[in-house]
Amino acid sequence: MVKKAENIIVGISIGDLNGIGPEVVLKTFEDNRMLELCTPVIFANIKIVSFLKKNLSLDASLHGIDDLSQIVVGKINVLNVWKEGVNIDYGKNDEVVGKYAIKSFQSATKALKEGLVDVLVTAPINKYNIQSEDFKFPGHTDYLGQELEGDALMLMIHDKLRVGLLTDHIPVNEVSNALTEELLFKKVETVIDALEKDFGVVKPKVALLGLNPHSGDNGVIGDEEEKIIKPAVKKMFDSGKMVFGPYSSDSFFGSTQYEKYDAILAMYHDQGLIPFKTLSFGKGVNYTAGLSKIRTSPDHGTAYEIAGKGEASYESFREAVYSAMDIFKKRNEFLELIKKPLKVR
Template identity: 45%
Template sequence: MKKNHQNNLRVGITIGDVNGVGPEIILKAFLDSRLREMCIPILYGSSRVMNIYRKVLKINKFQYNICRTPSQAQPRKLNIIECIPKLERVDIGQPSELGGKAAYLAVKRAVEDAMHKELDALVTMPVDKASFQLHDADFQGHTELLAKAFGVEENLMMMVSEQMKVGLVTNHLPLAEVARNLSENRIASKIRLMHECLRNDFNILKPNIAVLGLNPHAGDKGLLGNEDEEIIKPAVNKMREAGMLVTGPYPADGFFGNLTYRRFDGIIAMYHDQGLIPFKLISGFEGVNYTAGMPFIRTSPDHGVAYDIAGKNLADPESFRLALYLALDIHRNRSENEELKQNALSEVAVNTELPETELPEEEEENTELETE
């Protein structure tokens, strides 16, 4: 699917849990016509749900286009693909089986279109895992779902803001299972994925990456656990030997407490809360969830369904806007880097094609004489 301009990119948006803040945030964001002009937004959801929220929020002037496929989407409008048939009710602010079903159907259809290259990027709104799992028992999160759909074994869940970029070695695991799921190869793979992502998706030529330790004081030389010395440090050394600028393991408390994080382009955390608690405290509503290492671009706002404020006109669309901006930026960076790579390959091919020359007849005879 070729595009001539950035504003012609088709960006899919899943509605998320229809009982949460997703529909409200989408409405608020696309009231700004400038956002509709940046791309062709395609909402996977339900026009009925959006009309309910328009009435609740008293938003009168809002137009959208109903389409059946992404190819029918119109520019400068919010397009809606109806993929939640027979939705009987919306329980604003309450988890429900129907809310989980709606979220599941929206994600399912969006991923199918992404796999058929009908979309250039995808922004997923938050879902309630318990409700979602009533319809997909294996669901752990959008990161894992997309990795499975695209057949990608290694990917990196990242949180991105102007202040920092944090990647996780383990994603949605109980804390008791984190240590036994760490290995030198796994950590090295995550470092490599972040290095490649920072170069290709964020145009950072020589990324400087920090790796956090697992235990308090990064194990204190084995007194508080052996993982830091026996697993994390060898992985860091392995990547340094491969030519990457990476250091660690750092004790996490001091790393964030004394602002050491400001010196690095990327940070590798061992588990979910180790990376996300400081990230959210520092980044506030300016964070975006990004799945690195995938052939397809997926971003998400850095918040949950927020049932407690759903439908109360309190939800802030800023993180969603930033997720959309990031998806477009990464698409542009990838396209530019791919173009540079192809141009370089073309130049190499031209330089290696030597012209064919024929030896003069006399030289050819002399050569034959000398070889006898």
């Protein structure tokens, strides 16, 4: 049975307390209509979240809890992940604050893994100040890939625009060595599976971008397209998958060619993120596809330069909440459908 929207428990990691994360979270649920759509649970500390709410002059009804069994529908639940106070200094890169961001994230991930929350929406972190002996991951995605079953893939979504990344948080000079036929097969399979299960797309069409300028110009500018990408695309297409490319990335988006496909797979981070963020106008969502559980996040960072000023737009975070709920329902509908045997007349 598909869960009713208002009963979907949305776990929220608070992100960097010195950034705009807490502001966009509270602004999202300041609108009581959101509480009719889902039940949020912020993993943090009620005193700190209350302080931030007051400091930002926001009107949000908070409900502190010490256990997830105490969740109240219609309230913004704040789970006390820690008891001690934390010094808030807006806009400052602080290792101590980074540790609390990870406490929140790991606690929320554990709850998601155990089924105590239905979906996870993560507020922005600072990838520099979260590093420690206990957390050596470049970001949310890699940790989730370790903790949850499946093959994590960063998929940026906005309306019908979906851009996945073959490689994400690695240096540009390592992309070519990371590019293999096996990796292409695996990531394309993850994209297709997500399109079918999480977005309800039948027989999805996926476009691959080339690695080099002009997609290699038939081997004149690099040979990765000729040696790896083109043969992989042919094998996948011959096996029945609607996979096309590689396309030259400099004209693919500007010519609106991307509109012909259900998803695009970029070879590296900025190749996919620059056109995506240009087209999504701050309303995009980062979805971690390929996992056993659902996680989304806004498509922006901590924005230290405007933290604490009340200027942050919450549109992307709100869209992340909407997307998490939509994907949760779509996936449940898909799982229900495949359980039912087809009727033979």
